[in-house]
Structures are given as C-alpha cells and as structure tokens.
Amino acid sequence: MTLTELKYIVAVAREKHFGKAAEACHVSQPTLSLAIKKLEEELDMKIFERSASEVSVTALGDEVVRQAQSVLEQAAEIKEIAKRGKDPLSGPLRLGVIYTIGPYLLPDLVRQVITRTPQMPLMLQENFTVRLLEMLRTGEIDCAILAEPFPDTGLAQAPLYDEPFVAALPRAHPLAGEASLTTDQLKDETMLLLGNGHCFRDHVLEVCPEFARFSSRTEGIRKSFEGSSLETIKHMVAAGMGVTLVPRLSVPEEAWAQPDKKSVNGDAHVRYLPIVDPHGGLPPTRRVVLAWRRSFTRYEAIAALRNAVYACALPGVTRLS
Template identity: 80%
Template sequence: MTLTELKYIVAVAREKHFGRAAEACFVSQPTLSVAIKKLEEELDVKLFERSANEVAVTSLGEEIIRQAQSVLEQAANIKEIAKRGKDPLAGPLKLGVIYTIGPYLLPSLVRQAISRTPQMPLMLQENFTVKLLEMLRTGEIDCAIMAEPFPDTGLATAPLYDEPFMAAVPSNHSLAALKEVSADALKNETMLLLGNGHCFRDHVLEVCPEFARFSSNAEGIQKSFEGSSLETIKHMVAAGMGVTLVPRLSVPKEALNTQAKRKKNEETYVRYLPITDDKGGEPPTRRVVLAWRRSFTRYEAIAALRNAIYACELPGVTRLS
C-alpha cells in the first residue's frame, strides 16, 4: 500500500469517474486503474462499483477512503511541520470563498496579503458553500470564508464581520425616494433572487420568506426571477425588472454618495437603501466567518490571513474579534 494508491482512490471517490480522477492526478487512466486494482487485491475488498455511466463507492470503500483522506492529510502535515520550522508562513494558502463575498473582499484582501505575507501566496477558489465544505473535508482547500449558517462539520471557525443587507431598487422606482425601506414594503415588489445553491438566496428568503413560494398569484407577491450572480441581478434591477437585496460590501461607493457631482452623461440607475426591521429589531445582516479543519497545523497562516482581512477596507460592516 502506498500514498500514491491512497491518493488515487480518494480522487476517484471525489470525481466519481476514473478518467477525470486520472486527469486530476496527472497520470494516465490505465496507470490509475491498475494501481487501484492492485490495492483492492491487497486489501481483498471491493472499493468501487463500476458501471458504464458512473462509479459508486461501496459501503466498506467509504470507510477506507475516509481513512485514506486522513492518512494523506497527516502525511502532508509532515511537510508542513518541516516548513514551519523554517518559516511558519512559507508556502501557499489554499483559500475558498463563496460567490457573494469573493468579488467584493478579494481585491483588497489580495493586496493586503501580498504586502504583509508575500511568502504565502493565496490560491483562491470561488464556489458554493456546500462545495467549499466538501473541499475542506477532503483537503483540497485549507480554509474558507463563508456566511453562517452552514452545517456543523466539526470545523474550527472564527467570526470576521457582520454585514448588513441593503435593498437595491431602480432609480426611477417609487421606493427610490425613501431614505430607508422596510422588509414589509418589499413584499409587493418583483423580487430578483440568486439561483439555487447560493446561500445568499437563503438569507434573502429569511428576510422576505414570502418569496419562497415563487407563485405569480401568491398574496403580496407579483413574481420572482433568478439570476446567476449578484452583478447580473444588479443589471436586471437597473433595467427596471424588479428589486433585490444585496450585501453591504457589494454596494459601489459612488452609489451611496447621492450628493456627489457626476460626470456629464453619467447616471446611477440603481438606488441602494438601508433595510429596517418591521418589528423594531436589528436590521437583517449576515455573519461572515473564516473556517478551517481542526487538524490544520498552520496556525500562524490562519492568524496572518485574519489580520489581512481585518486590514481591508470594509465599509458599513461590523468587525468582529
């Protein structure tokens, strides 16, 4: 049994396909298949159920692959321990970020990281929360910036900041004349939502649960549309197709300065409004956290990343220590 063989079975379990697993491991498919067959013969167990269209892990195989992932991680830790003896921050840090945070935090974060820890480049991965959790579990990434809540997977977490939501409405909409808007006032509007898989979609539906019904004749709702990204939805708002909720960091600076002089022919087509709570409570927010495996040994790297995030300009959010 070798670490290479363990790497191969973990890759097949992740990809559910021998060809894609071979590509991910940078070997030919016959090489990978022969190695896995050899391991199955050595263990005298069947790890995978093979069919024409897919590969499934057997029940016993799942337990073996979980152990293989742990062994690979521990082997990688040996190298990390050696690196830490020379420089605790040496080597890249694999960071995952959800789609509704990445475009607004990463530009500033990358600059801070380059300035503070040039020996620790950030290898970035944008994805959905559920995918980032899986990548954390398998060791494909070291840590991730996500919004709570997410399933308890035994990860270590550190709070970063609380970020309020704002309503985005067309500049010629009747709501645009207000200084702030209540969630109740949004119920009669056409709501634009992110598609399934985005945790921010769930956050919006917590604020306005009525929109979860997606019915054109539901009481208090006209209809709802879906977009693939926050920026796409903002363009839909600008075009007058409806309203939406956005996180505070996604709001352009110039959009908040309504008194600023604009260049000739320059117009703002979207108005961003603070949201008030109908029952007199706190306005809706999301908590953004940094999560990592408890077995991850580069503690100094996590601390350096948190410091770089805190050094970023984060207008309108409440930083958490």
C-alpha cells in the same frame, strides 16, 4: 528506485525527447538514459518506446509516470512541511470563498496579504458553501470564508464581520426616493433572487419569507427571476425588472456615499437603500466567518489571514473580534 530516477522519467514523458529532458534536469543525456535504463531493468518493463524520430510512453509506462509524478509531488510536500515548521507563514495558503463574498472582499484582501505576508501567497477557490465544506473535509483547501449558517461539520471557526443587507431598486422606482426601507415595503415588489445553491438566496428568504411563495395567485410577490450572480441581478434591477437585496460590500462606495450621482462602476440606474426594522430591532445581516479543519496546524497563517481581513476597508460592516 530513487526520486532522481522518477524525476527523469517524468521529464522524458513531458519533453518526448531524451536530450531535452536531460537539459531540463541539468544532467548529461548519457546520465539520464543510463538511469532510466536501470529503472526499467529493476521494474522488468519498458517505460518508453524509442525510435529515431520520437520517444513515446508505453501503456503501462503511462501509469508508472503518473504515479511517479504523484510521488514527486508528495516528496515536495514533505519539504514544504519542514519549511513551514520553521516559518508557519511560509508557503501558499489555500483559501475558499463563496461566490457572494469573493468579488467584493478578495481584491482588497489579496493586496493586504501581499503587503503583510508576501511569503504566504493565497491559492483561491470560489464555490458554493456545500462544495467548499466538502473541499475542507478532503483537504483540497486549508480554510474558507463562509456565511452562517451552514451545517456543523466539526470545523474550527472564527467570526470576521456582520454584514447588513441593502435594498437595490431601479432609480425610477417610486420607493427610490426614500431614505431607508423596511421589508414590509418590499412585499408587493417583484423580487430578483440568486439561483438555488447560493446561500445568500436562503438568507434573503429568511429575511423576507413572503418571497418564497412564487405564485400569480399569491398576494405580494408575483414573479421570480433567478440570476447567476449578484452582478447579473444588479443589471436586471437597472433594467427595471424588479428589486433585490444585496450584501453591503457589493455596493460601490461612490453609489452609497453619493446616492444621487451616477456610479462609475455602472450602477447609474440603481439606487441602494438601507433596510431598517420599524420596531427598532437590528437590520437584517449575515455573519461572515473563517472556517478551517481542526487538524490544520498553521495557526499563525490563520491569524495572519484574519488580520489581513480586518485590515481591509470593509465599509458598512461590523468587524468582530
């Protein structure tokens, strides 16, 4: 049994035709047919049912084809490992990103990676923190951009930046004319939150624990609306349904730089204000980090990704070395 023979049966299963499979493998049809016949004899089974009109895979042959595909993929990975040994930046980097970071960091990050390390394309996966940690553990992704805190899973970590929270209010709101807000000023407001599973929801509740008590009899927050994404919640704020906190990178820059002018990104009815500590302390922030398995050996790839993040605009955040 050879990898070439496995390649042939995968091609025939895909094309459902010996001639087309031979063409795809750049060999003659007799060569391909003879190799498959030899493999069937070696295994003492039929992989394909042949007829004048079509070629079909037998029930047992289907299992053989799936296993052959897996073997070919693993063989290809061996070549990739060897290639990466010569150039650690060569080959895709599988990167996971949480939902409240991806839409705002990835557009610039992908451009930076293409410019700096075109030989290292990013294979991207957006998901919740818990799912990304599981994917890291099982090797489905190489690294992930997450927000602290998250469970200690023995991962290697590197801090990227500290990102402040920003209040988002309807432009007609009485507090929209302020230069900044404190969390105390938001206690009596209807707070719009992300649904369960989003770590940013937990971050907001840590900053404003009053918002965790959703009851009509509770003084302060009276009602909770759960949106599926930050952008959905922003639309709800624009509609006047309440206020929310958002990470700084999610704020369109023109809405922050020129708060009295309409945003071309559709935030014409939302006013963004910084959150300050009335006692002079630090404003509420989240720390964004890059995490990867300690067994992941492409250290140069991790360093290149960090440098690409640092090369992004990242308005309003504090870069961490």
